[in-house]
Amino acid sequence: MAKINFFGVSRGRIEVICGPMFSGKTEELIHRLNRLDYCDAHYLLFTPKIDTRSPRYATSRNGKKLSSIIISNSNEILKYIKNKKEKIDVIAIDEAQFFDKNLSRVCNYLANKKYIVIASGLDMDFNGKPFSTMKELIITAEKVTKLKAICSICGAEASFTERTNINSKKQIVIGDKKIYSARCRQCHSLSKKMDFPK
Numbered sequence: 675m676a677k678i679n680f681f682g683v684s685r686g687r688i689e690v691i692c693g694p695m696f697s698g699k700t701e702e703l704i705h706r707l708n709r710l711d712y713c714d715a716h717y718l719l720f721t722p723k724i725d726t727r728s729p730r731y732a733t734s735r736n737g738k739k740l741s742s743i744i745i746s747n748s749n750e751i752l753k754y755i756k757n758k759k760e761k762i763d764v765i766a767i768d769e770a771q772f773f774d775k776n777l778s779r780v781c782n783y784l785a786n787k788k789y790i791v792i793a794s795g796l797d798m799d800f801n802g803k804p805f806s807t808m809k810e811l812i813i814t815a816e817k818v819t820k821l822k823a824i825c826s827i828c829g830a831e832a833s834f835t836e837r838t839n840i841n842s843k844k845q846i847v848i849g850d851k852k853i854y855s856a857r858c859r860q861c862h863s864l865s866k867k868m869d870f871p872k
């Protein structure tokens with residue numbers, strides 16, 4: 675097994691992968707974790723219990739799977755690491771927007787303890803409002819990668835998520851292509867609703 679200087683000089687850090695739905699966030703997370711196979715580093719991958727689409731694996735839309743630990747709240751990450759006998763270098767979190775507001779504190783604590791934390795999640799909801807968990811993470815992250823999808827209307831790069839075929843105003847409704855699509859700014863319904871700023 676090759677042992678490379680994967681961690682550089684400053685080891686602990688937070689990396690965030692964000693963007694709209696269908697932008698390849700989980701693929702990017704899996705890609706970064708797969709690279710660890712080439713060096714002497716070990717990871718744990720956590721996903722929230724609320725995400726019922728993939729109960730035991732983080733699954734990207736191209737079908738790649740990595741086994742993940744399903745947890746109900748962010749403090750469970752700390753408990754899990756404490757009880758783990760093997761050395762862990764990287765803590766990965768998928769669908770981070772679904773976690774409680776304590777996630778940012780947990781991630782910063784871990785980064786301060788020299789873990790590499792990689793969190794992937796939606797930055798905005800269907801109304802263009804930030805998921806507060808992601809907002810907190812992004813401002814304290816060393817590295818933020820904002821991915822783009824393709825607008826389902828015009829084919830331009832898309833940074834927004836549109837909710838269709840459902841009337842709920844709840845911020846979190848679990849779903850896939852049946853109720854969500856990626857949109858560019860101009861094709862998102864918000865661009866027609868927004869008033870002149872006062």
Ligand SMILES: [Zn+2]
Pocket residue numbers: 825826827828829830857858859860861862
């Ligand atoms: Zn568009």
